[in-house]
Amino acid sequence: QVQLVESGGGQVQPAGSLSLSCIVSCISFSNTAMTCVLRAPGKGLEWITSINKSGDEVAYADSVKVRFTISRDNTKSALFLQMDNLRPEDTDVYSCAGPTTRSMWPHSKRYEYADEGQGTQVTVSS
16 A cells, blocks of 8 residues: 655744755655645645656746755655745645656646645744
């Protein structure tokens, strides 16, 4: 059974930073491109960033470009999302998901991944 476990969410003031982690088990992580998505109730699945299996190709939604950085450590089967200069509109549930392919960067809100974590809440407010 594939497991994706996110951590690192919380509450932060506007312009603050948070670092999210996603530990993946039971798949060949180093051979799998991964994605971070937003899963707010009733809003579908919003793509925000993806990274290829080796970590040398990434893509970002315009809303997070420059402010967010995705990375991975294949030795630890871990995915990371560094979020800087956070805004109130970034408030959401953040999940990691996979597998993905380059053609799905971005994708529609109706897309469903084979594997997705339960997500971690990020709240940006003063």
